[in-house]
Amino acid sequence: MSFEPRIIAFLCNWCTYTAADAAGVARMEQPANVDVIRVMCTGRIEPMFVLKAFAEGADGVIVSGCHPPGDCHYTSGNFKTFRRMPLLENLLAQFGIDDGRFHWGWISGAEAPKWAELARSFTEQVRGLGPLDWRAQIAGKEG
């Protein structure tokens, strides 16, 4: 059985979720590996959600929202993400999660092709890294 990575994407309602929706409506080619969880704003995304996704068996996680500075529907939620995600990256490195498994960035509602491209390239990237199985890693160390 070939490895099919499981990817969770946390997308903000106004920009990247809109782009992903438009990509679907336009029948753009996207892998089925990416599952989307919609939040109203990337500012809502707690680092815990990303860790939880890895702990539950995700091989990759995407966080994407509105382009800074001015695109955020809530004025400044994307800035909070801008500050939180680099800290989370450090934490993920300490937890032994490879760089290429976590992507955060910006895709506006008008950039449906960019979303489809990210879904494709990120899936391939994570596929290349192989299964993460982070829960087993943690259990192994604890045991």
Add this chain to the structure above:
Amino acid sequence: MMDAGRHPNITLLTNSEVVNVSGYIGNYKAVIKKKPRYVNEELCVGCLQCIDGCTYKEAKFPDEFQMGLGKRKPIYLPFAQAAPQVVLIDPDRCIQLKTGKCKKTCAEACDRKAIDFEQKEETMEVAVGAIVVATGYQPFDASRLPYYGYGKYPNVYTALEVERLTSASGPTGGEVILRDGTHPKNVAVIHCVGSRDENTNRWCSRVCCMTSLKLAHLVRDHTGARVYNFYIDMRTPGKAFEEFYDKLLAEGVQFIRGRVAEVTDWAVKPEEEGKLIIRAEDTLAGVVRRIPVDMVILSTGLEPQADSAQVASIFGISRSAEGFFAEAHPKLRPVETNTDGVFLAGCAQAPRDVPDTVAHAGAAASMTIALLNRGEVTISPTVANVEEKLCSACKTCLSVCPYQAITFIADKNVATVNDALCKGCGTCVAACPAAAITGRHFSDEQIVAQIEALLREPTTAEGARP
């Protein structure tokens, strides 16, 4: 415009710019920069004596309204039906404003002493309940396509320029003449300049087929010239539009289906000397044609305004891929934006013709009035809520809220969310170190449940996702 200017409930601020908007539906504050016009609007009655009195005896500066084909003075009325009927002074052209050394004959000519060279830019703040963004479009710059020769050959015009030539209030009084003053005998209209083109703008600008047909008809009517239309597809949806196209076909206007390759002055036959030569493929006949003409009309497409990104950020609205402002829903909410209380009208949202713009603007006005008359709004239940027992009074939430929707109640030593101000972004929910704030409909439990559900183990025999 005149009616709007006279209406007691409408304040018309021309030559002004909204520079900042804050607040929310029903309670917006707009900061407006009113640029100086150097003429007191209260005193000026639009008699235009000052224009005659100007130190410049001849009008010598390109008139923007006439697309640069006519001339104006430094003091001028933008166009005949301008509202308000008040002149203004162009500070980049006026000798007094540039050097301070003018005889100020315009001020002498003004009986009402309306001219005020000391006028300064004013900034005002107005409280408004709703906003309609109707900033329009900009025409495609035809010089971006050098193979059509705009800017190189004087008799290559844009549709808007020829529109001025055919107008009775235009620079030639409605006479369609070339730069040398003669009437054209052969005219080419090139459709889709800056529309339906992978190299420039991919969208159909929607109005240019009819504009081209109208100009073809008017030019033929005014001069008796032979008119060739070069089109990709004729797009004439709309009441009586197809009939107008039929009428032109019957009139003998020539239609050639094919995109023009280039416009040159390179004559290879004697009859082409001194002419503009159109080279185009006639896709219906399957031949390449060379057609010498005297005048070329480029039917330029409609583009988003150059500063549309900046305007979108001021009003907190988004743009679609091509840069026009995005409506809340393409079919069901075409005048609303995703920001409550901000509406769209006209070509700022997408290219449209006059009847459609009037309908769109009417819808925006109706929605605005309905909103303001209702006096109250239904808000989304997606708001944040503080569990007072858990709140540790750290006030982190107060600093992250973009709407100042969270206040701190000193008596109870807890933070509280104002439901009317909260937009439900959830930034405070993520920031609360005590996990005392719940984002309704997007609670931690709900999101974690989604993560768990999406990642549950596969159940089918092949190991595929359930």
